[in-house]
Amino acid sequence: MEQHIIIIAEHDNGKIAPITFELIECAKILQQFTAASIKIFISGHDLSATAHHLAEKSGIDIIVITSSNPREPDETIFKDLPLNLLTDLNPLYICIAQNQKGLDFAPGLAIRLNAACITGVEKIIQRDDGLCFSRSLFNDKITADITSTAGTTILTIQPGIFKPKITNNSRPGTVSTITLPACPQKYHFKRYKKNQSDTSGIVDADVIVSAGNGIGKKENLDLIRRLARLFPKSHVGGSRPVCDKKWLPYNQQIGITGATVRPKLYIACGISGSSQHIAGMRDSKFIVAINKDPHSAIFNFADICIVEDAATFIPLFIDTYQENRFMD
Secondary structure (H helix, E strand, O other), rough: OOOOOEOOEEEEOEEEOOOHHHHHHHHHHHOOOOOOEEEEEEEEOOOOOHHHHHHHHHHHOOEEEEEEEOOOOOHHHHHHHOHHHHHHEEEEEEEEEHHHHHHHHHHHHHHHHHHEHHHHEEEEEEEOOEEEEEEEEOOEEEEEEEEOOOOEEEEEOOOOOOOOOOOOOOOOOEEEEEOOOOOOOOOOOOOOOOOOOOOOOHHHOOEEEEHHOOOOOOHHHHHHHHHHOOOOOOOEEEEEEHOOOOOOOHHHEEOOOOOOOOEEEEEEOOOOOOOOHHHHOOOOOEEEEEOOOOOOOHHOOEEEEOOOOOHHHHHHHHHHHHHHHOOO
C-alpha cells in the first residue's frame, strides 16, 4: 500500500497561515528519504476557494475535512476524524504545527492511531538506522535526537525552522471534500475570541529590547526602557513569564503565543531562550543576548553574547554611551 506524508494545514478565517508552508517544506524534506506521497488536510467550513488556492500554490492534493455541524471548530474536527480516513492513506508521518491548536489534538490523534508522537521538532537528520528528529529539552539547554520505530509518527514542527522555498509548480493539486457527521460533544463551542491587544508597535519596531525573568524584579524594567530609548524606532518587549507576572501587558509578549518580530536589532535581557520565545524572534537581523548564565540557550542564536547580570550591564552600558556620544 502506498505510504503518505500528511500535512495538517492551518488557516485563519480562510487565509492560509504561514506555518502551513513551513509544514510543506518539512514534508518535502521527509519525502527525500522515503517513497511516500504528500497530501494536505485542511478542516473547516466554506474553504473551497482557500483549498484551491493552496492546491495551486503548493502543487499538492488537498483533502478538505468539514462537518455537518457548521459550528464545529477545526481542532474538534481533527479530534473526531474517522480512523479509516487516515489508515486508508497509510500515513508514515503526520506533520502538525507546534502551537496551541496543534498540541491540543496531536497527542490524542497519536493514541487513536497507535502512533509515535515527537513534539517540538527542530531538525531532521538521516542516520544509518533511519531518520532522526532533534528537539530541545531542559529549558532548551540540551538537544535530544529521537528516532521512531512506529509505523506512523506524528511530528509537531517548531515554527520558524523550515523556511518555505518558492517553487513554480507545473500543475496544481486536486481538491476533494469529505463531510463528517456531527459528533455528540460533552461541551458546546460558542466562538473564537481574539486578543484585541494591538501589537503593531512592537511588530514594526526597528529595535526591540526584551526583558525576561532574569532581570530579577519589575523595577528593573526601567533599565530596559532606558536602554530602548537610546535607539530610534525602538520598542520594549518581553518573554511570557514577564507578561504572566503582569510586569508587561500581553501585547508586548514575543513568542509562539505572542508577537512574531523581525527587527534590525533584538536585545534579549535576562531571557533564557525557550523554544517558544525563540520562535517569535529568530528572524531578527542581529541579536544581542545579555544573561548571567553562560549556558543559556539564547546564546545559541545570538550574534553577540554578554555573560553578565542585565541589571549590572545595562547601567554601565548606558553610562558609557552617554559619556562617549559627543566625543567625536
